[in-house]
Amino acid sequence: MDKEQAKTKIYKDWVSSTENTIEVEIIDLIIEEAYAYWERANCVSDFCVQHIGLGGIVFGGSNRLCWSFTQGFRIDKSYCSENFLKANEKK
Numbered sequence: 001m002d003k004e005q006a007k008t009k010i011y012k013d014w015v016s017s018t019e020n021t022i023e024v025e026i027i028d029l030i031i032e033e034a035y036a037y038w039e040r041a042n043c044v045s046d047f048c049v050q051h052i053g054l055g056g057i058v059f060g061g062s063n064r065l066c067w068s069f070t071q072g073f074r075i076d077k078s079y080c081s082e083n084f085l086k087a088n089e090k091k
Contacts, residue, residue: 001047001048001049002047003031003032003035003047006031006034006035006047006048006049006059007027007028007031009049009052010027010030010031010049010052010057011024011027013052014027014052015027030057030067033073034047034057034059034065034067034073035047037059037063037065037073037075037084037087037088038060038063038084040087040088041063041081041083041084041086041087041088042083042087043063043081043083043084046060046061046062046063047059047060047061048060048061050064055068055069055070056068056069058076060079062079062080062081063079063080063081063084064076064079064080075088
């Protein structure tokens, strides 16, 4: 899944209208930031939207990144490769 496919999937579930530019801009920012995790780890083919719920979004196939309204981004370490974790460790 590429970024545009991810946007389409999330817009379908969360955005009342793609004419609501604030909602669209926020989702675009979330997706851009999430995608950057996979770019840093050089594994963009694993990027996808796994789940969209009321509380947030789960990104990734083998590597998982969760985003929520209350906590922002959180790597689910139990589902991630060492490469993904290392590429995205806080410095």
